[in-house]
Amino acid sequence: FLIFFGGLDQSIECESVDRTSITIPDIQFSLIHQLEKVVRSSIHVVIMSGSGLDLTYIRDSPQFDSLIWIGYAGQSDGLAISNVVFDQYNPGRRLPIAMYSASYVDNVSMFDMQMISSSTNPDRTYKFYTGKAVYKFGSGLSYTTFLYSWNNDSSISSSYSILSLIKKNYDEHRVLIRLFRVNVTNTGDISDDDVVLAFVRSRKATMNGEISPIKQLFGFERVSLAVNQTKEVFFPLTVRHLLTIARDGTKWLHPGSYDILIGQQHMHTLKLYGQSIQWASKRHVFPSNENI
Structure with missing residues (x-):
């Protein structure tokens, strides 16, 4: 088999240097196409970069048996990569970003930093992006398999x-709603x-006119x-994780149903009931101006 090493370096991406695209350099693509023509065995690809790249072609080509993406590594990167490639070490990593197709950047305005789509911008990040990412936030493979299940004291719903x-308390970081306890079992051979990863998502598409995130990470x-x-493993869910940020910067806690996801698995439904409030550091403001 053959291992192809490619990606970016700091001549392409670094402080004060802006990339013109999110594709790998053309010369590397040319080499990849040449390898596909002459190599009859399997090809494994290692891509190093400090940010996201469109790796659709490598992902979808039947001639590439595996793809490893790594950030910029240190002096022992060669040894670390070889240990992963030759099954001496399983990194157990998750992708910390979403990777988009190359056309994504053509739709992004440098003057619009909104997370939610507008006339000059698509949605941004796993919280709001509704398109098909090349690789989703949190993606990652393993040489083994895992099973998630609730601990005995974790029910399927609560209110x-x-x-x-x-x-x-007035501190949204300290008001614990529930401590979720999850059993993780290694069901594989190594x-x-x-x-x-623990996510929370609202079942409402909007909250008082504000678009709700598709889901939001609240623990890992x-x-x-x-x-x-x-x-x-334990995942504390606090008020902070359920607050909606309005366009004016105020924080709101709204009634409704919220799903708790462990990975992609729906594990629990949490319901808040009552009146929406504006969460503040010293007092909470009700829409009716009734203060508590």
Whole structure:
């Protein structure tokens, strides 16, 4: 087999240097096409960059058996990569960004920093992007498999009064709504790490006129597991994770149903009931101007 190393360097992306595209350099694409013509064995690709790239062609070509993306590494990057390629180490990583197709940047205005789509911008990030990403935020493969399940004391649904939450504290970081406990089991054939991602999403498309995120990360935990081993991980959900930020910068807590996802798996539905409030550092403001 053959391993192709490519990507970017700091002559293309660094402080004060803006890229003109999110594709790999043309000369590398030319070499890739030549390799496809002459190499009859499998080709494995390692791409190094400090930001997202459109890797659609490599992903979809049947001649490329694997693709590894890494950020800029240190002096031992060669050894680290070889250990991963030759199954000596399983990194258990998750992609920290979403990777878009090359045409995405043609639709982005440098003068519009909104997260939600407008006449000059598409949606941004996993929270709002409704298109098909080349690789989604949180993507990652493993040499083994994992199973997620609730701990015995985690039910499939719960409900809370907004009024009861606001009486606890004015600090949204400290008002705990629920502690979710998840069992992670290594169901494969080798020991490995898993990075467990916890998301929350509103079932309402909009909240008082503001577009709700598709989902929002509220926790992640790395866990090392031997074959058939199970460990418990914890994800605290606080008021901060359910606040909606209005266009004027104010924070609001709205009633409604919220789904808790562990990875892509729907595990729990949480319901807030009562009246919408503006969450503030010293007092909470109700739409009716009734203050508590």
